[in-house]
Amino acid sequence: MAHEIPAVELAPGVNLPTIGFGTWQITGRSAYESARAALDAGYRHIDTATMYGNEEEIGRALRDSGLDRSEVFITTKLPPSQAGKERQTLDASLKALGVDFVDLWLIHWPPARGRSLPTWVSFLEQRDAGRIRSAGVSNYDTALVDELIKETGETPVVNQVPWSPAQHDPRFLDDMRDRRVVVEGYSALKNTPLDDPRLVKIAEAHGVTVPQVVLRWQLHHDVVIIPKSTHPERMAQNLAVLEFSLTADEIATVNDV
Numbered sequence: 001m002a003h004e005i006p007a008v009e010l011a012p013g014v015n016l017p018t019i020g021f022g023t024w025q026i027t028g029r030s031a032y033e034s035a036r037a038a039l040d041a042g043y044r045h046i047d048t049a050t051m052y053g054n055e056e057e058i059g060r061a062l063r064d065s066g067l068d069r070s071e072v073f074i075t076t077k078l079p080p081s082q083a084g085k086e087r088q089t090l091d092a093s094l095k096a097l098g099v100d101f102v103d104l105w106l107i108h109w110p111p112a113r114g115r116s117l118p119t120w121v122s123f124l125e126q127r128d129a130g131r132i133r134s135a136g137v138s139n140y141d142t143a144l145v146d147e148l149i150k151e152t153g154e155t156p157v158v159n160q161v162p163w164s165p166a167q168h169d170p171r172f173l174d175d176m177r178d179r180r181v182v183v184e185g186y187s188a189l190k191n192t193p194l195d196d197p198r199l200v201k202i203a204e205a206h207g208v209t210v211p212q213v214v215l216r217w218q219l220h221h222d223v224v225i226i227p228k229s230t231h232p233e234r235m236a237q238n239l240a241v242l243e244f245s246l247t248a249d250e251i252a253t254v255n256d257v
């Protein structure tokens with residue numbers, strides 16, 4: 001592998017690579033080819049969801065890659081509309097992916113009022129049954145995370161939320177850190193003005209691209225990144241953010257973009 005991707009331990013023996021490959025809005029042949037290319041480029045963490053409609057293609061890409069199942073961290077997500085049908089939804093994900101377990105299962109969005117807690121209890125049951133190695137949430141605010149912890153004594157290991165310079169919220173990061181919840185940031189590139197002169201200047205100083213600056217900035221804040229691309233050269237670029245570092249001044253500048 002070209003880059004050794006650092007991992008964060010979510011639970012004993014469950015190690016989440018801090019760079020993953022996002023797969024929203026790629027389906028069919030494009031999903032298969034992109035996932036294959038990402039695995040060839042060195043990604044060992046793939047982020048999918050029931051709602052993305054591409055689990056089958058990702059499972060096939062994984063099998064065809066020749067990699068061992070244990071080498072690739074797979075995340076999928078339960079749509080909030082499936083609250084109450086957790087077991088069946090997970091059955092369908094495992095079948096489509098062609099795996100016996102996923103490494104991380106997330107509640108994609110908070111289910112309608114009153115359903116978050118029972119869904120979380122169901123997630124814990126699936127984890128204890130060995131069908132998921134870890135359980136987390138997505139698009140949860142601190143109060144919703146706290147409700148789950150208070151009622152079950154079990155903390156979601158991950159909260160996947162939108163994160164970009166304009167959405168930077170240090171207090172939320174502190175809240176999650178205090179609770180030992182790993183933050184994964186999504187849509188960082190989509191939600192950033194990539195022609196911002198402050199970002200362009202930093203990129204030029206390091207001989208990298210603006211998307212690389214944004215992704216590197218997230219990693220500096222201990223936010224796990226999951227950029228999506230259908231272009232192998234961009235996939236490689238997004239992994240190569242491990243090859244440079246931002247200064248404290250540059251991080252402060254990006255915080256304010």
Ligand SMILES: NC(=O)c1ccc[n+]([C@@H]2O[C@H](COP(=O)([O-])OP(=O)(O)OC[C@H]3O[C@@H](n4cnc5c(N)ncnc54)[C@H](OP(=O)(O)O)[C@@H]3O)[C@@H](O)[C@H]2O)c1
Pocket residue numbers: 021022023024025047048108138139160161185186187188189190191209211212226227228229230231234235237238
């Ligand atoms: N939990 C949730 O509710 C939620 C919501 C949204 C997303 N997500 C997850 O987060 C992942 C990432 O978010 P996202 O897909 O919305 O957006 P993103 O990764 O921020 O941006 C993807 C866009 O950036 C382009 N891009 C990627 N790398 C680039 C580079 N190096 N240079 C220039 N352009 C580049 C891609 O174009 P090309 O493909 O043409 O290269 C694509 O248009 C998703 O794929 C999904 O897995 C989760």
